[in-house]
Amino acid sequence: MSDVSFVRTEMLPEKAPPASEVGVLGWIRHNLFSSWLNAILTIISLFFIYYVLSNILAWTFESVWNANSLSECREIMMATWGDTHGHACWGVIKDRWLQLLYGFYPPYPAHPDATWSNPPETGAWPAYFRPNLTFILLLVAIAPVLFTNVPRKLLFVTAAYPFLLPWLMWGGSIWGPLMVAAGFAIGYFAYKVVLPMAGNLTALILAIALPILWWLFASGSVADAINSVIPIGIAPVESRDFGGFMLAILLGVVAIGVSLPIGIVLALGRQSDLMIVKYLCVGFIEFIRGVPLITLLFVASLLLNLFLPPGTNFDIILRVMIMMTLFSAAYMAEVIRGGLAALPRGQYEGADSLGLNYWQAQRLIIMPQALKISIPGIVSTFIGIFKDTTLVSIIGLFDVIGLTNGIRADTAWNGVYWELFAFIGVLFFVVCFSMSRYSMYLERKLQTGHR
Amino acid sequence: MTTLTDPPKEHFRLSMLLYDTRYRSATIQVIALIGFMLLAAWIISNTIQNLETLGRTVGFGFFSEPSSYDINQRLLEYDSRDTHLRAAFIGLLNTLVVAVLGCITATIIGVMVGVLRLSNNWLIARIMTVYVEMFRNVPVLLWIVFAMAILIESLPAPRAFRGENPEATMDLFGTVAVTNRGVYIPEFLFSRGLGDIHLFGTSSLRFDVSLDLIAFLIVLGGSIFAMRKVSAWASATQEKTGDRPTIWYIQLGLLFVPSAILLGALGFHLGYPELKGFNFTGGTHLRNSLIALWLALSLYTAAFIAEIVRAGILAISKGQTEAASALGLRPGRTMRLVILPQALRVIIPPMISNYLNLTKNSSLAIAVGYMDITGTLGGITMNQTGRELECVLLLMLVYLTISLSISAVMNWYNNRVKLVER
Numbered sequence: 001m002s003d004v005s006f007v008r009t010e011m012l013p014e015k016a017p018p019a020s021e022v023g024v025l026g027w028i029r030h031n032l033f034s035s036w037l038n039a040i041l042t043i044i045s046l047f048f049i050y051y052v053l054s055n056i057l058a059w060t061f062e063s064v065w066n067a068n069s070l071s072e073c074r075e076i077m078m079a080t081w082g083d084t085h086g087h088a089c090w091g092v093i094k095d096r097w098l099q100l101l102y103g104f105y106p107p108y109p110a111h112p113d114a115t116w117s118n119p120p121e122t123g124a125w126p127a128y129f130r131p132n133l134t135f136i137l138l139l140v141a142i143a144p145v146l147f148t149n150v151p152r153k154l155l156f157v158t159a160a161y162p163f164l165l166p167w168l169m170w171g172g173s174i175w176g177p178l179m180v181a182a183g184f185a186i187g188y189f190a191y192k193v194v195l196p197m198a199g200n201l202t203a204l205i206l207a208i209a210l211p212i213l214w215w216l217f218a219s220g221s222v223a224d225a226i227n228s229v230i231p232i233g234i235a236p237v238e239s240r241d242f243g244g245f246m247l248a249i250l251l252g253v254v255a256i257g258v259s260l261p262i263g264i265v266l267a268l269g270r271q272s273d274l275m276i277v278k279y280l281c282v283g284f285i286e287f288i289r290g291v292p293l294i295t296l297l298f299v300a301s302l303l304l305n306l307f308l309p310p311g312t313n314f315d316i317i318l319r320v321m322i323m324m325t326l327f328s329a330a331y332m333a334e335v336i337r338g339g340l341a342a343l344p345r346g347q348y349e350g351a352d353s354l355g356l357n358y359w360q361a362q363r364l365i366i367m368p369q370a371l372k373i374s375i376p377g378i379v380s381t382f383i384g385i386f387k388d389t390t391l392v393s394i395i396g397l398f399d400v401i402g403l404t405n406g407i408r409a410d411t412a413w414n415g416v417y418w419e420l421f422a423f424i425g426v427l428f429f430v431v432c433f434s435m436s437r438y439s440m441y442l443e444r445k446l447q448t449g450h451r
Numbered sequence: 452m453t454t455l456t457d458p459p460k461e462h463f464r465l466s467m468l469l470y471d472t473r474y475r476s477a478t479i480q481v482i483a484l485i486g487f488m489l490l491a492a493w494i495i496s497n498t499i500q501n502l503e504t505l506g507r508t509v510g511f512g513f514f515s516e517p518s519s520y521d522i523n524q525r526l527l528e529y530d531s532r533d534t535h536l537r538a539a540f541i542g543l544l545n546t547l548v549v550a551v552l553g554c555i556t557a558t559i560i561g562v563m564v565g566v567l568r569l570s571n572n573w574l575i576a577r578i579m580t581v582y583v584e585m586f587r588n589v590p591v592l593l594w595i596v597f598a599m600a601i602l603i604e605s606l607p608a609p610r611a612f613r614g615e616n617p618e619a620t621m622d623l624f625g626t627v628a629v630t631n632r633g634v635y636i637p638e639f640l641f642s643r644g645l646g647d648i649h650l651f652g653t654s655s656l657r658f659d660v661s662l663d664l665i666a667f668l669i670v671l672g673g674s675i676f677a678m679r680k681v682s683a684w685a686s687a688t689q690e691k692t693g694d695r696p697t698i699w700y701i702q703l704g705l706l707f708v709p710s711a712i713l714l715g716a717l718g719f720h721l722g723y724p725e726l727k728g729f730n731f732t733g734g735t736h737l738r739n740s741l742i743a744l745w746l747a748l749s750l751y752t753a754a755f756i757a758e759i760v761r762a763g764i765l766a767i768s769k770g771q772t773e774a775a776s777a778l779g780l781r782p783g784r785t786m787r788l789v790i791l792p793q794a795l796r797v798i799i800p801p802m803i804s805n806y807l808n809l810t811k812n813s814s815l816a817i818a819v820g821y822m823d824i825t826g827t828l829g830g831i832t833m834n835q836t837g838r839e840l841e842c843v844l845l846l847m848l849v850y851l852t853i854s855l856s857i858s859a860v861m862n863w864y865n866n867r868v869k870l871v872e873r
Contacts, residue, residue, distance in 0.1 A: 031573035038572045045574040201469060276480040280487055290854035291847045292811035298829060298846070302839040306501045307494045387590040394592075394817060401592055417600040425589045425597075432588035 059088050059418075067091035069412035092416045093423050096407055100423065102128055103243015103398050109171060109235040130234070131246050134168045137161060138253060146438065162257070169242075169250065173233040175226045179219040183211035239315040243398035245427055247317075252386040255324040259385075260378075262325070263332025268362065270333065271340050281333070288330035293388050296323045301395040320392055328385045335381055339374030340366065372446050379439035383432045390428075400424050498840070513836040514539075514655075520831050522822040524738045527658065535832045536655040542827030543849060549744055549823065550810040550853075556749035557809060558802075561756025568761050579757070586754035591812050594751050598743035599819045606631040609730050621724075628724050628731050634742055635724030635734040642718030663717055670713045677705050740821035744813065752809045756802065763798035764790060795868050803861040807854050814850070824849055 020029055032042045062081065067073040073089035081087060093100070098107075098116055106112065107127035111120040116127055126132075141161040144154040163177040191207035227233070242250065269281035288296070300323040301316060308314070314322075343366060351361035371378075393402030404420045407413050468478045502509065514536040521531050526544045529537060568579040586594070607619035609630045621628045628635040645662035681698055689695040724734030767790050775785040816823040817830055824846065833842035 031571070034571060041570075041572050042574050045572075045578055049574075049578070274476050274480050274483075276484050280483060286855075287851065289807075290851040292814040292825075292850055294814045294817070294825060295829065295843060295847045295850060298839075298843045303843055306498050306840065309497050310500055310504055383588070387588075390590040390592045391815070394815070401590075401596065404596075417597075417604060421593060421597050421600070424593055428590055428593070429585070429588045433584060436588070 055086065059086055060422075062086070063088035063090050065090045065094055068095065070414065070416050071412075088419050088422075089416060090419055092407065092413050092419050095413075096403075097423075098128075099244060099407070100400055100403055100420075101245050102131060103247060103403065104241040105131060105243070105246065106237060106241060109237050130168050130171070130237075134165055135246075135249065137164060137168075138249075165250075165253075167234075169237070170239070171234045171236040173223065173227040173231065175223040175232070176220075179223040179226075180215065183214045183219060186214055187211040239317040242317055243400075244403060245400045245424075247392070247397065247399045248386065248389040248428075249431075251317075251321060251324055251389040251392065252382075254321045255328045255385050255389075256382050258325045259328035259332050262329035263336055264367070266329060266333035267336035267340060270337055285330045285333050288327055289334065293324075293327055293391055294394060296327055297391060297395045299323060316395075316397065320395070320397065324385065324389070327388075328381060331381045331384070332378065335374045335377035336370060338377060339370035339372075342373050343370055375442055375446065376439055379435055379442075383435050386432060386435075387428065400427070502840075509840060511841060513832075513838055513841075516836075518832065518835075520835070522827065524741050524822060534655045535828075535836070538832060539824060539828040539845075540656055542822055542824040545741075545821065546810075546813055546816075546823040546825075546853070549741060549748070549813045549816065549821070552745050553748040553752065553809050553813065554806050556745070557752035557756055557805075560749060560753035562760050564753060564757035565760025565764070568757060569764060583754045583757050586751050587758070591747065591751045592815055592818060594747040595744055595815055595818055598747040599739060602739045602743050603631050608632070609726065612726050612731075626721070626723055628726075628734075630731070631739070632730065633736050633738045635731045635736055637721040637723050638733070638735045640720050640722045642720065644717060666717070667710065667713060670709050674705050674709050678702050681705065738821070740816065740819045743819050744816050744821050748809055748812055751812075752805055755805050755808075759798055759801045759805070760794075763794035766797045767793050792868075799861070799865045799868060803858055803865070806861065807857055810853055810857060811850065 017026075019025055033039045064073045064076045064080075064087065067076060067089060068091065070089060070092070073091050074084045077084045077087045077089075105128070107116045108114040108120055108124050109130065111124055114120040114124070119127065137157065138161070140154060141158040143150045144152060144158060160181075163181045167174055167177045187207045187210060190210045191203045194203040194206050266281050266285060269277050270285065272278050272281075297320060300319040304319045304322070305313065347365055347369065348361070351365040356364065390399055390401050393399045393405075396402070398406065401424065404417075404424070407420065408416060468474045515534050517532050518535045518538040519531045520538070522529055522538065522541050522545075524545060525541050526548065527541060529541050564579050564582060567575050568583070570576050570579075606629055609628075609632060611618040612621065612628065612630070619630075626637050641663045645666060647659040647661050650658040650660060681701055685696050685698045722733050724731040724736075771789055771793065772785055775789040780788065813823060814825040814829075817826045820826070822830075828842055828849070829846040833839055836842075
């Protein structure tokens, strides 16, 4: 026996992993062909994707843009590909895209005879200047709310926007919206002036009562009076000319913007200890959530005028806005209630122990956290409301889906479906998808280590 | 040394209603209640005044007048001489039909898609993501009219089925005809049937219940009861001896043999659709409007359900799966016994609201002309009689009742699942 042992003194050089485990090949093996079942599924999916894409891409790109009617489209298709199937006729979009986007909104409201193809000679704003400006201002107004790295000064635009939007869209005298805004100023000053003299409560009551009295009895006649002296205004546009995708955005923005504060109040009411307030809120929320939006739109179009004092005649867009706002407020309230319920009890108790009163606690401690928790829900409610604006086509407004029927009623485009649906679908998809991505971004950003 | 004394008893002053927190809540509530009642009174008095000006009265007498319109897709017999109430009843059943069908298919598709989105096959997961995003971000109304357009425009007309060399043939061994006028499926017929029970006589809510169906359901229920007994017996034997007797063939026999005997006794056969003249006769005719609505609603809702299912599964911590594997459970059993029961707790509440949404969205039937309750009561009946107030309020009441019943049933189920789990 000899004392010989074989012990390796130096390590073997590291070997590269097998080619089938790393790189593209490894990825394919792990993600697409990890088992027999997966391999079969992958192959089926590949066929499926090939089938769908080859049809859709051919339809989208082997298409006719320059045609003024469906029959002309078909002639061109027959001449080019010898077949009318599987080719899109984008001519309809080229012909009608303005209508699909803006409805019957006049391109030059100040010049009623001018059209898109026949613009007025001089001195006019660009076509569709007012809806476009409204939309751009919307982006400016919501930017400081959405992103923190935008200058805070822009919040003034946000504050002015609720008055700018109706003026720009409907036109008319500027004094109307200004006088409505003046109501808020009156309330603010009433509070400031009365507070040192008569105490908090009186000031608050006056700050609420005075503007309401102003709006109900004075603002209209004052606006008319000033307007007769200094007429500043732009050409008015009738509500029935509103339509297209613009209408969806308008309804969506108003419903979403107004419903958020109402929703917060309803949610607080539902969580409140005051029994009557609570049951009123519960009743409202459950009633609205229990009926389809279409019945509320029926109320807007048929019944709302019955419910209001004789002689009031709101226009239909305003009535639809009211009902859509109530509708989204109920859903918003439920989402925010979820956020409130998700807050740990300790947060309420902490606020109490600091000696904050109810509103201070809500404003400084509860709401910031509750709203943060409910952001995904709020955004998905936004998306839902925005999609639901298409329902107004059922009560006869010319929103983008309602317009497709009108376009099809034209003999030139009788029988065109897919191009219109694809166009509308893409419009909605872009807006809704970006909203949902924004909500994901916000969730990541506000994630302050709660889990 | 200090002594504690009660604060001096204050006499009630009017200002305490505002400044004393003990009374302030009562004040606020009373003001809220008065405000609400004033609002309600204001609306009602406006309505009465407006109705007087228009010279109209409120009443439901129109319900007993003949409706004089037809409903093509219906479950019960109905013709245009029937009353408006009957039309609304048929419409209500149509709403329920599409809601129930939609909920079932949406759940099946949604659960499949939700699980497949978590598949470790990259391609499948991506396809499912595209499906979900595509359907969630486009309005359901667009999907409904799109589905309707597909059915009308791209399916063969009944005459394409005619002739020696037809352009189109019937599917599923010649039993189902898919045409642009709707889908014709075989119907169930009984040559020695037991007949029907006529409920509610000749009133507007009359309702025929097939005795054959009842007999079949009773036998099926009996079979299932027997199967559970056998299964319990097998479990008891396993507890006692450690061996589980093989019972699957007994179970299968129990399930199928009694029903088959009953169906044979009743002379069960299928009535196939046949091309006669310009159209198909026989079989059950599912109109395009129903199919389009059903298809669009289920695909749309399925996208939401898929997200819920996925979130529910992801909400279960990985430790649960690992613990189950450590116990030696196979993946299938891990899913069935460990993951799903826990995920169900997360899944069910949002699922309820999706079922509710589907039911409410079924009111969009009016866009494709499916005669649901919105199309009958809120559509033609309202236009013919001019009774907007009554019709719309009643329509809301009907939907409210449906919604509240669905959430009651689902909440009951939710509570049951919760109890089982803990």
